[in-house]
Amino acid sequence: GAGVSQSPSNKVTEKGKDVELRCDPISGHTALYWYRQRLGQGLEFLIYFQGNSAPDKSGLPSDRFSAERTGESVSTLTIQRTQQEDSAVYLCASSLDFVGATGEKLFFGSGTQLSVL
Amino acid sequence: GNSVTQMEGPVTLSEEAFLTINCTYTATGYPSLFWYVQYPGEGLQLLLKATKADDKGSNKGFEATYRKETTSFHLEKGSVQVSDSAVYFCALIQGAQKLVFGQGTRLTINP
Numbered sequence: 239g240a241g242v243s244q245s246p247s248n249k250v251t252e253k254g255k256d257v258e259l260r261c262d263p264i265s266g267h268t269a270l271y272w273y274r275q276r277l278g279q280g281l282e283f284l285i286y287f288q289g290n291s292a293p294d295k296s297g298l299p300s301d302r303f304s305a306e307r308t309g310e311s312v313s314t315l316t317i318q319r320t321q322q323e324d325s326a327v328y329l330c331a332s333s334l335d336f337v338g339a340t341g342e343k344l345f346f347g348s349g350t351q352l353s354v355l
Numbered sequence: 356g357n358s359v360t361q362m363e364g365p366v367t368l369s370e371e372a373f374l375t376i377n378c379t380y381t382a383t384g385y386p387s388l389f390w391y392v393q394y395p396g397e398g399l400q401l402l403l404k405a406t407k408a409d410d411k412g413s414n415k416g417f418e419a420t421y422r423k424e425t426t427s428f429h430l431e432k433g434s435v436q437v438s439d440s441a442v443y444f445c446a447l448i449q450g451a452q453k454l455v456f457g458q459g460t461r462l463t464i465n466p
Contacts, residue, residue, distance in 0.1 A: 242398070271454070280361075280458030281399075281444065294453055329399070343389075344454065346398040 240264075242347035244330050250353045251320055259315040259350045263332030270313050271333075271344065272305060276326040284328075287313060320354045327351050357382040361445050361457035368435055369465050376430040376460050378419075378445035386449035388412075388421050388428040391456070393442045402430075402443070437464045 243262040251257050263270050272284040283297040287307045298304070302320075307313040317324055331344040362377040380386065390402040390412070403412030405421035405428065412419050417432045428445060445457040 273456075281456040283453045283455070286453055297453070331399075343401040343404065344391075344399075346391075346400065348396075348398040 242330055242332050242345050244328075244347035244350050246350060247348065248351045248353075250355065252355055253322060254319055256316065256318045257320055257352065259317075259328050259330075259352070261313045261315070261330030261332075261347060263311065263313070263330070264345055265311075267332035267334050267345070268310060269333045269335060270307060271331045272313070272315050273329045273331065274326045275329060275349070281329065284315070317352075320352075322354050325352055325354045357386065357447060357449055357455050359445050359447055359455055359457035361443075361460050363458075363460070365461040365463060367463045367465065370437055371434045372464075374430070374432040374435045374439075374462070376443055376445075376462070378428045378430065378457060380426050380428065380445075380447050382426075382447060382449050384449060385423070386447040388419070389446040389448075389454070390417070390419055390428070390430050391444040391446060393444070393459075395441070399444065435462075435464050437466050440464045 245260045270287040273281045275281050285305045286294045289310050290307050302318045305315045327349040329349045331346045333344050358381045360379050387406040389404045391399045392402045393399045403414040405412040408423040410421045419428050419430045440463050442459045442461045444459045446454050448454045
C-alpha cells in the first residue's frame, strides 16, 4: 500500500483479555517503530525493529507487552492480560532505513485506539 | 538520556497571528531535530527537520532553526491559518538511538 496501515483502527476490550495490534509498513522500509500515546501525553517509545530483529526493546512497559516482525514486513504488538492503564493510541511508523543513520523521516500509521474497560 | 521539552499547550490564536512553539532539548553531541504534525483524524507526518547546528528547516511557511548554543529548535510561522490547527511534536534522534518526542502542543487557530 501507499502508506503505513494499522489494524484495527479501534479496539475495545475487557480488562484481562489479550489483544493483538497489527502494523503493515510501507513496502521496502527496513525500520519499524511502535509508539504509544496516552490521552494528553506525548509519544512514548515502545520498541524498534531493524529488519526482523529488535535492537531496542527498552520502552516495553512490562512483560505483558511483546512484539514481533516477520519477513521484514508485518509487525504485531501483543498485550496480554490488558489493564485499564494500557488504554492509549498505539502508533506504528516505518522508515526506509534507520532514522538516525540518514535523518530519514518516519511515516506514521493512523494508529489503533485501544480502550480497556 | 536524551529528552525534548515543548511549550505546554493548548495554544489558541487568531488567523494571521504570529506563531512560536518553543522546543528545547537535552542530548550529548549533535542530534538531528524534527517537527512532526498531527492534523485532526490523520497520522503524524514530518513537517520539517534540521540535521546540524545552524541549519534551518522549513515547510508550508513554518521554520525552525537548530540552535546549539541554546539547545533549541523553536517552530515559527509568520501568519497562521485555520488549516494549521493540529498537534505539533518536536523530536530528536542521535546516533543509534530511538526518536524521542516531546509531549506535543495542541494549536487551535480561530477565524
